[in-house]
Amino acid sequence: MPKYLIGLCAAVGFTATVTLGTAFGQQDAAQKPEQSPTPPNQTQTAQTPATQSPTAQAPTTQAPSGGNAAQEAKVADPEELVDDQGVPLYAVRDGKVDQGTYNGYRRYASSCHVCHGPDGLGSSFAPALADSLKRMDYWQFTDVVTNGRKNMGATGDKVMPTFGSDPNVMLNLADIYRYLKARSDDKIGRGRPERFKAPS
Amino acid sequence: MNPFVRCLLVTAAIQAATAAIPTGAFANDDILKNQKDPSNWALQLGNYAGQRYSTLDQITRDNVKNLRPVWQFSTGVLRGHEGGPIVVGDTMYISTPFPNNVYALDLNDNGRIKWKYEPRQDSSVIPVMCCDTVTRGVAVAGNKLFLGQADNTLVALDTETGKVLWSAKNGDASKGETLTAAPLVVKDKVYVGISGGEFGVRGHLTAYDINSGKMVWRAYSTGPDKDVMIDPQKTMMLGKPIGEPDLGIKTWPADQWKIGGGTTWGWYTYDPELNLIYYGTGNPGTWNPAQRAVDKDRAKSDNKWSMTIFARDADTGQAKWVFQKTPFDEWDYDGVNENILADVTIGGGKRKALINFDRNGFAYTIDRTNGELLVAQKYDPSVNWASEIDMKTGRPKVNDKYSTFAQGEDHNTTGVCPAALGSKDQQPASYSPDSGLIYVPTNHICMDYEPFKVEYSAGQPYVGATLSMYPAPDSHGGMGNFIAWDPSAGKIVWSKPERFAVWSGALSTKGGVGFYGTLEGYLKAFDLKDGKDLYNFKTSSGIIGNVNTYMHKGKQYIAVLSGVGGWAGIGLAAGLTGEQEGLGAVGAHKALGEYTQLGGTLTVFALPDTQ
Numbered sequence: 001m002p003k004y005l006i007g008l009c010a011a012v013g014f015t016a017t018v019t020l021g022t023a024f025g026q027q028d029a030a031q032k033p034e035q036s037p038t039p040p041n042q043t044q045t046a047q048t049p050a051t052q053s054p055t056a057q058a059p060t061t062q063a064p065s066g067g068n069a070a071q072e073a074k075v076a077d078p079e080e081l082v083d084d085q086g087v088p089l090y091a092v093r094d095g096k097v098d099q100g101t102y103n104g105y106r107r108y109a110s111s112c113h114v115c116h117g118p119d120g121l122g123s124s125f126a127p128a129l130a131d132s133l134k135r136m137d138y139w140q141f142t143d144v145v146t147n148g149r150k151n152m153g154a155t156g157d158k159v160m161p162t163f164g165s166d167p168n169v170m171l172n173l174a175d176i177y178r179y180l181k182a183r184s185d186d187k188i189g190r191g192r193p194e195r196f197k198a199p200s
Numbered sequence: 201m202n203p204f205v206r207c208l209l210v211t212a213a214i215q216a217a218t219a220a221i222p223t224g225a226f227a228n229d230d231i232l233k234n235q236k237d238p239s240n241w242a243l244q245l246g247n248y249a250g251q252r253y254s255t256l257d258q259i260t261r262d263n264v265k266n267l268r269p270v271w272q273f274s275t276g277v278l279r280g281h282e283g284g285p286i287v288v289g290d291t292m293y294i295s296t297p298f299p300n301n302v303y304a305l306d307l308n309d310n311g312r313i314k315w316k317y318e319p320r321q322d323s324s325v326i327p328v329m330c331c332d333t334v335t336r337g338v339a340v341a342g343n344k345l346f347l348g349q350a351d352n353t354l355v356a357l358d359t360e361t362g363k364v365l366w367s368a369k370n371g372d373a374s375k376g377e378t379l380t381a382a383p384l385v386v387k388d389k390v391y392v393g394i395s396g397g398e399f400g401v402r403g404h405l406t407a408y409d410i411n412s413g414k415m416v417w418r419a420y421s422t423g424p425d426k427d428v429m430i431d432p433q434k435t436m437m438l439g440k441p442i443g444e445p446d447l448g449i450k451t452w453p454a455d456q457w458k459i460g461g462g463t464t465w466g467w468y469t470y471d472p473e474l475n476l477i478y479y480g481t482g483n484p485g486t487w488n489p490a491q492r493a494v495d496k497d498r499a500k501s502d503n504k505w506s507m508t509i510f511a512r513d514a515d516t517g518q519a520k521w522v523f524q525k526t527p528f529d530e531w532d533y534d535g536v537n538e539n540i541l542a543d544v545t546i547g548g549g550k551r552k553a554l555i556n557f558d559r560n561g562f563a564y565t566i567d568r569t570n571g572e573l574l575v576a577q578k579y580d581p582s583v584n585w586a587s588e589i590d591m592k593t594g595r596p597k598v599n600d601k602y603s604t605f606a607q608g609e610d611h612n613t614t615g616v617c618p619a620a621l622g623s624k625d626q627q628p629a630s631y632s633p634d635s636g637l638i639y640v641p642t643n644h645i646c647m648d649y650e651p652f653k654v655e656y657s658a659g660q661p662y663v664g665a666t667l668s669m670y671p672a673p674d675s676h677g678g679m680g681n682f683i684a685w686d687p688s689a690g691k692i693v694w695s696k697p698e699r700f701a702v703w704s705g706a707l708s709t710k711g712g713v714g715f716y717g718t719l720e721g722y723l724k725a726f727d728l729k730d731g732k733d734l735y736n737f738k739t740s741s742g743i744i745g746n747v748n749t750y751m752h753k754g755k756q757y758i759a760v761l762s763g764v765g766g767w768a769g770i771g772l773a774a775g776l777t778g779e780q781e782g783l784g785a786v787g788a789h790k791a792l793g794e795y796t797q798l799g800g801t802l803t804v805f806a807l808p809d810t811q
Contacts, residue, residue: 110661111660113666113770114661115327118667119668124332125279150324157298159326161327165660191668192668
């Protein structure tokens with residue numbers, strides 16, 4: 001796993017936390033107990049945020065006055081959630097999800113679905129990621145997506161490609177994780193999740 | 201002809217003349233001879249016309265109930281097994297998904313392995329095979345067997361020993377290019393296509409010399425006329441010359457045609473009298489139509505020559521005629537399905553026709569001499585993305601409600617029928633000259649589709665859409681039908697519902713009985729008259745292979761590969777989205793995994809000896 005990528009994810013995540021922290025404080029807290037299996041002795045690294053400016057991510061574009069257009073609107077600034085270890089979090093409210101999780105659904109469909117099947121449920125040859133994420137933490141997930149895996153399965157004919165050079169995946173990795181984690185935790189069902197509107 | 205090609209041909213002719221096997225100088229003579237003898241199953245589609253029909257008639261609608269499996273063979277490979285066995289003389293040839301092992305089985309010795317070919321391929325090709333590591337089988341001509349390997353290597357093997365005679369590199373897996381199609385051999389050339397429509401691959405069909413393995417010509421699916429081997433003054437479209445040059449560039453924004461898809465992974469058929477080969481090109485890339493629109497205008501954005509049936513001169517590769525089925529695709533209606541050649545009666549007269557069951561849900565009957573459109577009708581009543589095909593222009597009348605372009609990027613267009621799997625995918629249909637009907641395995645699935653912007657990155661998925669699929673609403677609740685189709689009238693004659701999409705190639709025979717496999721793993725025999733089930737046997741895994749028949753020592757056999765996978769294994773393994781629950785039978789939503797598991801097996805059936 002290239003360190004700079006972890007750093008990048010963490011940095012982006014942190015930036016979003018700074019800007020959105022208050023708005024999502026409640027969901028953030030509510031999710032934490034089941035979302036943070038990170039061992040307590042793990043030290044917090046690569047997350048010194050002092051140099052990261054939050055201005056680039058200012059989430060001011062989607063006012064709730066957008067009304068019913070919001071559901072079909074162009075993807076807005078990501079409402080990113082992370083825990084204090086830099087692990088992306090999702091939010092589910094009344095069955096609806098945050099923008100990041102929704103974006104993760106779309107990116108999953110575009111880049112992962114062809115092997116891992118609809119809704120993270122697996123195919124005849126690739127594992128159900130909704131199950132995999134019950135065992136795999138965010139850092140392992142990031143490693144496998146970035147670097148791939150080879151010669152798995154009974155006859156060695158299962159291969160996970162390396163997505164490290166694919167912007168459609170790498171720039172949306174945290175969101176893909178959010179979506180799959182929410183599926184894995186059984187917090188959202190099959191199919192296309194609905195977004196809740198951006199909070200004021 | 202350029203001097204280089206001529207030199208190759210001369211070399212080829214010398215090699216052919218000095219070949220040890222005392223058959224005709226040209227392999228098509230071998231194939232023509234092989235396909236004439238119904239003891240053989242000489243080509244993947246049964247004959248050059250792609251009819252998948254046999255004149256064998258020992259197994260009949262009356263005695264088929266006594267059919268039983270007589271021997272089996274495990275391929276040792278777990279993933280999806282498409283295609284089927286080739287039988288020539290006393291030998292059966294089968295090939296497996298990656299790593300693409302080939303077995304020559306001795307029919308005189310209950311399938312003893314005469315030889316095995318086991319290529320060494322870099323496994324990094326596996327994940328760029330969008331829809332499983334399938335292959336659709338081998339071709340045999342004279343003393344050569346041709347195999348397209350996943351890693352884009354086309355090999356010629358000695359049919360007696362399995363030794364490699366030559367190999368050629370047809371593509372580059374690091375760009376997402378792979379090889380899954382069964383090659384076709386005509387005269388001294390072997391044709392092979394390319395896969396990778398979901399990876400921004402630029403499709404082409406390539407002819408290699410069967411003796412030297414040297415490339416003779418390559419015809420691209422997109423780009424300038426020179427590359428596509430079109431002459432706009434001569435190549436016909438709807439009965440007239442195309443006229444305008446370079447539509448393969450003009451109907452795309454900027455350089456999008458270079459990553460424009462139009463892959464050629466389906467089936468190729470051939471008419472020896474007209475000396476034309478026929479095949480279809482696949483979907484344009486990406487799945488997000490907005491990225492393929494010129495000036496945001498559908499009318500300017502045909503994305504030629506994706507989704508097109510090509511008729512090409514078998515020798516020169518020049519396009520004789522073209523017919524684009526789904527201009528500016530917005531649904532992934534990948535146009536590669538087989539083109540069945542049959543002479544049918546239209547308006548009181550016999551026509552040399554070509555029949556194509558496109559993924560888009562329309563069945564086209566076309567004059568195969570010039571590309572004139574004769575019939576175009578829906579072969580599944582649920583098809584709704586277009587109301588009809590304009591018989592003058594050949595264009596579908598697109599329903600804006602189901603147009604993922606009209607509805608727009610980032611909008612979830614719902615209730616589109618058929619789904620991206622198509623009303624039918626690559627699994628080939630069967631034409632019986634006895635009944636004049638075509639027996640068609642179909643899908644009965646609809647979808648929601650949301651396109652959005654994606655970036656191209658070589659060798660990475662280039663999709664840009666979400667897809668959720670479910671059984672066609674207000675129907676029997678199953679996800680498939682098996683139908684009989686009248687290609688003259690453009691009408692369904694009978695239709696039998698299936699729980700899952702029917703993903704197996706069909707067979708019809710002179711015995712009045714037909715065969716196909718199901719995703720649960722059943723081999724089914726049906727009455728050609730009315731589709732009634734006459735026999736079934738549950739094989740070891742789901743069937744996505746094609747059912748074949750042959751005769752050995754005076755006895756008729758039926759042979760099929762089991763081994764679930766392919767796109768069916770992706771879309772259906774977990775069951776479809778339950779959004780439409782309440783509309784259909786509960787069973788429709790059950791996951792395929794509850795019925796079958798992986799594993800490649802050949803099963804051979806016959807009647808008991810004491811008939």
